[in-house]
Amino acid sequence: MKNQKGFTLIEMMIVLFVISVLLIITVPNISSHSSNINKKGCEAYMKMVEAQVQAYKIDKNGTPTIAQLQSGGYLKGEAAACPDGTAIEITAEGIVQKSSTTPGS
Known part of the structure; x- marks a missing residue:
């Protein structure tokens, strides 16, 4: 018989099991x-x-609005909102x- 090198099906199943366990532990935590x-x-x-x-x-020498900050190049982007909206x-x-008002209302 030839000497064949590689992974057996059992070894691959063990690796997939370990990866699955790690995902099950980390995803809910994140x-x-x-x-x-x-x-x-x-x-x-x-x-x-x-x-x-x-x-x-x-x-x-003045207090700006959000629009003045954006037009003056102090803020990039159009939305004056946090990453969560x-x-x-x-x-x-x-x-x-x-803001005391919700965006879009």
Whole structure:
């Protein structure tokens, strides 16, 4: 008989079983943390917008609106919302906060 090298069916089944067990353990863990990830992403985006508001105040000596930040090149993109879809707004004092109105209404 020839010496054939390769994986047997049993070895392949064991590898697939191990991979399946790892997926069963990790997928629910990742999905349970998605709300925390969205919250942290929104906080980071709001801090970035606050920094751009400060830069606008230094450059133009005034408190901007979201539209002024976008048209002035301080913010890229068209949506003034967190990654999870929560809209943000800038108060008259220049404070960035989550919008009290829902987007699209």
